[in-house]
Amino acid sequence: MKNIYAIGVGLIGGSLCLDIKKNNPEAVIHGVSRKDATLNKALELNIIDKKATLDDLGNADLVIISIPVDATVTLLPTVLDKISDTGLVVDAGSTKVDICKAVENHPKRRNFLAMHPIAGTEHSGPTAALEGLFVGKTNIVCEVEKTTFKLQEKALKLFSDIGMRMRYMNPEAHDKHIAYVSHLSHISSFMLGKTVIEKEKNERDIFDMAGSGFASTVRLAKSSPEMWTPIFKQNKTNVIETLEEYINNLTHFKQLMEANDFDAINSEMENTNHIKDILKGIS
């Protein structure tokens, strides 16, 4: 793995570069981005060693695509067109069905490994890149059987070395489950932020009363719309299903309050309290 190309050098792409570089000092990290300012920032932060373009990919041992998922769907076939027979392409997108479908019949399909490293923060861009972001985190790998065995092996070693544990899943199961544990959380957080901001317009100083609990619950509302709009678009059916269930649960809670059934309100909370145990180990 000498020549590594990172298409997208933000939070996820940039963090992957930092850890891979650390484990593989001989590697040369080439950055590719639509925006030159982003590449300059990534150079300045030592996330990448060189700037590059898509035309250089014939030279790549590994290409890591970490850009919005709509751009991945468009760009991935072109990247595979350009890759050599021994080159590996991976993506880090939060959806997997559309991305896998975009290359299902591509002659170089076996040079591609579909992944979703489940790690991140609410920040974005090269300045958000962090060393060690992936330690102890899960990397969901989809359709592993469609990738050349040798390239599978290379990728799994690379991502194990930066601390990730692999989980194998088909793209449909990935998109269905991740809607619950990630996509829904983002919407609940954005809409909580919206509800409170709308109130603030009329009632001053409300945020002066906000504590760490509010900050935690609304943290994901700082996330990048550019990343998240295409995720919701690609995973529309699953996300709408989770939203329906969430809205039903909230409406039921409201109805219990309206009916003064506070024993039932108490049970609702007690039954959810064991999320303590479930969350152990997720930091």
Add this chain to the structure above:
Amino acid sequence: MKNIYAIGVGLIGGSLCLDIKKNNPEAVIHGVSRKDATLNKALELNIIDKKATLDDLGNADLVIISIPVDATVTLLPTVLDKISDTGLVVDAGSTKVDICKAVENHPKRRNFLAMHPIAGTEHSGPTAALEGLFVGKTNIVCEVEKTTFKLQEKALKLFSDIGMRMRYMNPEAHDKHIAYVSHLSHISSFMLGKTVIEKEKNERDIFDMAGSGFASTVRLAKSSPEMWTPIFKQNKTNVIETLEEYINNLTHFKQLMEANDFDAINSEMENTNHIKDILKGIS
């Protein structure tokens, strides 16, 4: 402030004891609780110096009540009955209207200061008590004018010394605003946890895919139902109003998705993104 009585020695009461003791080494902290095991734990953790009962309160320079808000409403008049003319009683409840109303005509009303220190974690009980929990946090003080000037002054010094900044508000405004920035966050978190747990019953291993974003959004679902049920009961009207607005915003988001209006979805998120700036300073 020699003899301090803490009624309730959990997360909030216990943390207040730790910081007050640190600033006032001469103080003797007496703990009062329904449960002897809780007092023993508080003694063991050096949160309190002695166990006590309600019958000892005549001796108190300061009484801090940090128990569920329904118990506060019931107990507060009795505590005021027992306090000396120079004794001060404060409470730390998350609702203020019912608590202030419970003693509005009490002959010792001027010995009481209604407060809400906005600090905490999702944990509870004496083992959850933390030194320095209140540094930089807001203490909402209600109806300050109804408290004897000398006792106001004492209380404000005590709570400034542990790092809090005071904000003055009437109980109605407190309960209305706190419903948005605290009570609603708890419900959104509990119901998010419920939605995902219900899914997990049918689909195994879903939590294996949960990352730090989910953990943050669902953190408050670990909170104590014993504390929160009476808060929702006392602040029912305001909480229902916030829930309605939240459900409307979520429903609108779902409708935009159903209509494939992803430009509007993007705007929804962009408009909420500036919560970044709003949250600066809240940790």
